[in-house]
Amino acid sequence: MTAKTNAYLVHLLTASGAVFAMLAMLEAAKGDWAAMFFWLVVAFAVDGVDGPLARKTDVQTNAPRIDGVLLDLIIDYLTYVFIPAFALFHSGLLPGWTGWFAIIVITFMSAIYFADTRMKTSDYSFSGFPGCWNMVVLVLFAIKPQFEIILVLVSVLAIAMLFPIKFVHPVRTKRWRAVTLPMAFAWTFFAGWAAWVNFHPESWAHWGLIISSLWLLGAGAAQQLIYREKL
Numbered sequence: 001m002t003a004k005t006n007a008y009l010v011h012l013l014t015a016s017g018a019v020f021a022m023l024a025m026l027e028a029a030k031g032d033w034a035a036m037f038f039w040l041v042v043a044f045a046v047d048g049v050d051g052p053l054a055r056k057t058d059v060q061t062n063a064p065r066i067d068g069v070l071l072d073l074i075i076d077y078l079t080y081v082f083i084p085a086f087a088l089f090h091s092g093l094l095p096g097w098t099g100w101f102a103i104i105v106i107t108f109m110s111a112i113y114f115a116d117t118r119m120k121t122s123d124y125s126f127s128g129f130p131g132c133w134n135m136v137v138l139v140l141f142a143i144k145p146q147f148e149i150i151l152v153l154v155s156v157l158a159i160a161m162l163f164p165i166k167f168v169h170p171v172r173t174k175r176w177r178a179v180t181l182p183m184a185f186a187w188t189f190f191a192g193w194a195a196w197v198n199f200h201p202e203s204w205a206h207w208g209l210i211i212s213s214l215w216l217l218g219a220g221a222a223q224q225l226i227y228r229e230k231l
Contacts, residue, residue, distance in 0.1 A: 007054075007063035014050045014068060017043045017075035021083060028087050033141055036087060037195040040134050043079040045188055047072070052171060073114055076131075081110040084137035093140060094147050102154045106133055109158045124172035125220050129160040135187065139213050142194045142206045166220035173220075180219055187212035 001009075024039035050072070059068045085106040089099045110131040113119060121127050136157065140150055168176065170184035190208035197203045 003057065003062045007057040007059040007061075008066070010050060010053045010057050010059055011063055011066045011068055011071065013046060013053065014071050014075065017046050017050075017079060020046065021075060021078040024079065024083050025086075028083055028090070031090070033087060033091065034195045034198040036083070037138050037141065038192065040079055040083065040138070041188060041191045041195060043075070044134065044191070047076065047079070048171065048184065048188070077110065077114055080131055080134045081107060081114075084133040088133075088137050088140070088150075091141065093144065094150055098147055098151050102151070105154060105158045109161050113161045121166060123174065124169050126167040126169060127164050128162060128167070129157045129165070130167055131161065133157075135191075135213060135216070138191050138194070139209050142199050142203075142209055144199075144201075166224050167217070168220040168223070170216065175223060176219055180216070183212045183215045187216060 020039045020043035024036045024043070027033075027036035027039065054068050057063075059066075085103045088094060088106075089103045094102050110133065113128060113131050116128075119126055119128065119130065136153070140153075168180050170177070170180050173180065186208060190205045190212060193205035194203060194209060197205065199206075
């Protein structure tokens with residue numbers, strides 16, 4: 001195949017995330033949270049591989065008609081923000097006004113963040129929490145903490161979107177990538193496992209989710225503290 005064909009095939013792979021988003025939304029509308037998260041995990045896996053493939057095939061040069069960055073952001077907002085916020089609201093994990101607070105804060109702050117031209121740092125990490133609410137909500141579904149804890153966590157992460165706190169990109173951030181990338185693969189595996197067993201409370205997948213999530217959330221801030229980095 002030609003370089004142009006390969007580049008457009010990568011765009012098609014990215015666009016498939018919209019299909020997985022719709023499949024997840026249909027399951028969410030039925031209240032089948034395990035099936036919804038299964039499709040979100042599939043979309044997460046696609047999002048993890050399409051970027052490296054886009055750079056390898058040089059889509060900006062070989063397939064410039066389609067803006068891959070914009071396409072990726074549209075799908076990311078659906079799969080990372082909109083559908084997880086819907087699920088959190090309708091799941092019953094947040095009663096009364098707390099559910100309304102969460103979906104308003106999550107969707108509003110994420111829309112602002114996704115349009116921020118300074119979201120990426122010089123080492124291709126993220127400046128501020130990058131709106132990975134799909135990961136957060138999946139862990140909440142797995143461990144089902146008290147609603148007060150959920151409310152505090154949502155508030156803290158939403159505020160973290162505004163501050164220059166570093167969050168690593170599992171693929172593109174070179175420092176500690178030897179650990180971070182396997183952690184991202186592990187998170188994907190444990191997320192799929194947790195959804196497969198319908199978030200059974202005795203599943204070992206929950207511990208894997210907690211450990212991998214803590215690393216992915218904290219590795220960037222740890223780098224800032226250890227190496228005194230500024231964004």
